Amino acid sequence: MSNFFKKVLGKRNSIWGFFFLTIVLFWIKTYIVYQTEFTLGAKGSVQEFLLLINPIPAGLLIFGIALYFRGRLAYWLMMIISFLESTWIFANIVYYREFSDFLSVGIIKGSGDVSNNLSKSLSEIIHPSDFAVYLDVILLILLLVFKVIKIDKRPLKRRYAFTMTVVSLGLIGAEFGMANADRSGLLTRTFDNNYIVKYLGLNEFAAFSAYQSQKESSTRANASSSDMRSVLKFLKKNRASANTEYYGTEKGKNVFVIHLESFQQFLIDYKVDGKTVTPNLNKFFHNKNTLSFDNFYNQVGQGKTSDAEMMLENSLFGLSQGSAMTTYGTQNTFQAAPSILDQHGYTTAAFHGDVPSFWNRDNTYKSWGYDYFFSSSYYKQKAEYNVGYGMKDKIFFDQSAKYLQQLPQPFYAKLITLTNHYPYEIGKEDTDFPETKTGDKTVDSYAQTAHYLDQSFGELISYLKKAGLYKNSMFVLYGDHYGISNNHRPAIAKLLGKSKITSYDLAQFQKVPFMIHADGLKGGINHTYGGEIDVLPTLLDLLGIKNTTTVQFGNDLLSKNRKQLVAFRNGNFVSPKYTKVGTTVYDTKTGDELKLTKQQKTEVSALQNHVTTELSLSDRVIYGDLLRFYEPDGFEKTNKKKYNYKLENGLDQLKKAQKKEPTSAQAKNKEKVTAEYKTDAPELK
Template identity: 75%
Template sequence: MSGKIKGSTNKLNTVFGFYLLVVLLFCVKTYIAYQTEFTLGAKGSVQQFLLAINPIPAALLLFGIALYFRGRLVYWLMIVIDLIQSIWIFANIIYYREFSDFLTFSVIKGSGDVQNNLGKSIGQIIRPTDFLVFLDIIVLVVLLLTHVIRVDVRPFKRRYALVLSVLAFSLMGAEYGMANADRSGLLTRTFDNNYIVKYLGLNEYAAFNAYQTQKESATRAHANASASDLTSVKKFVNRNRVSPNVKYYGQAKGKNVIIIHLESFQQFLINYKVDGKEVTPNLNKFYKNKNTLSFDNFYNQVAQGKTSDAEMMLENSLYGLPQGSAMTTYGTQNTFQAAPAILSQKGYTTAAFHGDVPSFWNRDNTYKSWGYEYFFSSSYYKTKPDYSVGYGLKDKIFFKQASQYLDQLPQPFYAKLITLTNHYPYELDKQNTDFPATKTGDKTVDPYVQTAHYLDEAFGEFLTYLKTSGLYKNSVIMLYGDHYGISDNHRAAIAHLLGKKSVNEYDLAQFQKVPLMIHSAGLKGGIDHTYGGEIDVLPTLMDLLGVKDNNTIQFGQDLLSNKRNQVVAFRDGDFVTPKYTKVGSTVYQTSTGKKLTLTSQQKKQITKLQNYVTTELSLSDRVIEGDLLRFYTPKGFTKVNKKDYNYKYINGMAKLKAAEKKYPTSVLAKRNGKAVPYKTDAPELK
């Protein structure tokens, strides 16, 4: 037995032996990470086999780089390569835990615009076991330093190293062949990143994503974009443009627009109870108001851009990107035909309110491109250590301080207020926590209802202010949830919340519903069951305001139109209609959740729907990535000049003061300079 151990050790005392050991340990830990940290959904023998072997080709290739060198450097290069790859695995574990997706270079590149307060979130996500991905490196270093494994200084023949490189590339080709046979068009069609990792591996995914990012950068340079690229876009948009509902068109003409962005707020929270108590009593009442149009089949359609994707769709009727954030990547330089610009040219004052730094999601630049006259970000508010939590001002404090600027806006105005407290990791201090947590046993999920309840209380206070100020009667008040608050990674908790034993892909697709409520005095309200998503908000709002914009490039359809197609496209190419819910290659009956075995007629219907979704997404991407709107100015619209805007506090206040004198239509002007009292029970302000 001792002879066998000694023989094994002797084999490790060669360069090739050490190389094989490093490759083996790396592949084993990668596979363990696949099984324990990611939800890749490997089904069937082919997918399970590919999942098990996909770390091998890249490991052979990357660690093989060290074999072209000599002496001790070979060993330490392998350690360094292992460390770099392990950091990549570690980073993806952390990112995936919250976002159910893998890191992209677009996200990394734009991290400077979104990293504020991220450290606190990461601190909540990281688990001690995550650091086990570095365990093999520690073991290898110890074995080398203690001379259990001796360094072989004999040169490894480079022709053998070349053979290993060729073998690695051959295995990659074979692996891709098997993967593409099981999942055709893997790298040419729009798929979830989970598919690429499942079939090809984390390193191959990184290489493919790097290629996509480089391709994206080339597109950003507008090397190939021209006005002719808009032809197919215009044809698609005009073909799918729907006429408004005459009962609603212009019903809110001339009214203010107040949009309240409900951070991470999902539809299931409406009327949801914990221990017999309503989580959101104020929102529930507003949802059921006779003058509120409430949509119960309204879906978030975001990808990695999360909140920024929601804003892009809401105000442009353009989709976010399949990877990264359009606001971060293209918000500064692109030309847009956004809601603030459209309404500003119709006599509206336009303003955005956000209780965090202006650079978050590149808003300070993007909002200029969209035509916002004012951006009341963190520098406009009084702050103290206990005024903020997570990503900015607590909602009650934010609404109270924002109201003083809302009072000063010349009417009519278009104002968007972004709430923050109901943001992961759902932190709230004890003095503001007066609602029971759920008991799913998932520490990430259980506080979610507590921050949602706090948001509801803040909204209730803001609603009282709107009524006191008179804005309630003279405004369209729109509330929408930007994206999911609980990711698909928390399936057991989701099942518990929904009162089910387990959830499948259909349930998770339906779990993407978020609320949309549109309220206006005199508006005929009710629960509208039409299927739609965030891409549809802008045309709906424009029709309600009686603003004709038949020439703009918008991919959504008026939710109130009787002729809308009710196709809700998700960013990964899946979709939901009143009849079908398609997730990957599986189709469910939307009304029952039953998995369908498709007839030939149904297959034709699904193919037609899939073609529509794929075309819509790709054309929207073409508009953003090629900056195509720079080639087209609709009749009656003036292109935004970004130089006209400055969001610094001094400039903003001076502009606001001048506007009040020129257009004395603000709430403050009508009250002869007397501020509207704002009541809040925020303990920090007592």
């Protein structure tokens, strides 16, 4: 062993000298990135120490692979590994900057489904300074090329390389032991990837993510019908009864679901330079026939928009890693809103001005039972019609009108807007609304695209009133997720008029609008605490559709005996009394950090157990595809094979429906266009 350490402390031109120089550079680089690019929230000496040293154990293991080879090959292997490590760090910097999360295997596996139009966003996200992560690789190459360091061609005894492997594995074990002592159940109970990186490191997170992905695949293979028992037992125990005052009041009405992309609650009634950002949505929010929820939160994880859709239409949570729609949307069985409503006489359709493969919608929507999916091929395309992630909202709504008036009634129609999507691009010809003045380029155009979305919504409502599709319809508006990520804290503080932003503020910043409007509906602002997981049971109760046997983890927002607990995907939660972020608990009413009494600890622990249980059981349903084993009374499994969303098939299906079910607005108007759609979109003038 003494000989081993003599080698370790050898000259710079030895293989050991180059190896440890590579490790030190990798270590310094990674720690700088931890401190400057990620918000890991290390608290206390143990967490700070682990954050400091966590690049080393995995670095010794991975770079140590090169020690099993000799001469030039060993040196170039170390540089190749260094380049790959730098690329992994670079990718996570870019991803974290926008999504406040790390790249998982689930996200990488689904990247083909979500990468359309991503280049524009990347050009906004990437900073020139990000490429500094490659400086150590360049330095090492230069040192070798100019022979400042000479290649040691002497063979290294395998036992030394093996010793390094053993030492590194021992350090990884010790690191995990310290981490688990400070954060019990680190890899079994937490839903926050920040914790894994903070305690163990980026490489360990990658390994854990790969393990999770493999585990998910085997879970489905090993699942059985008996696994549904614990799910059904939990749901039966926690299901809230319908509110008799509202149950069935909207029976038989059309349902419009308006997906407000990246739209946050603070925009309602918000002004910039004295000008109202969303006058149309404000009017809708305060209408006497609108149920508006001001404590409604987005609950998305890495899947963002796809997670919101999963919750909205299935009352199942998104996954802790990746997107359930991209990974499981094709193969899994679901009890989704389109399928439920289809079996109660509804025509179901989704509208989206982008390619059908985005978030794997073309396959997932078949699993959910959508009759129609009007995607980019159904719309007239011109370069000036698109921005960012797809078609501009005004043009999208204008072109969707001809399909809306042909849908047999009653129908369920979901329209997904896009313009208010990062990087919030909008031309001068599309808006004269002022930017906010936070000094953050990403944030300051957000109000402009939100204003454009609001104008688009106003035009759609005007058309529906003229087309005869307004009075007999129920409108559901929801923001799918945050528009401004937690990485823009100084800008958020300025937007909210605060000097400093706390973790409590960021948790409350996750509020998004949720409104339900219909003629004659008893409206008002409802202060109940809820989230996207609760939308489906709320809508079904309003429509008078029995849903006491289907698998839904949410509860009717109008129920008088519902449990007001909002679970976030990372395991944090909000209730009327407590807001829990990481290990810190705040008073929800005041925002004050609490030093918990014994009774409070008991209450918080009970809430945390509920959150952990429901997230775990929802994951179990998706990972194991458990709904294939369960067919509740009154529901038939969706036959995916009967759906075809190609343009020619969809148009032919729509044409036949006009004759078979002449209940559409157009059919009732003797096959004539019911109303002209009016928009001020400059591209259509």
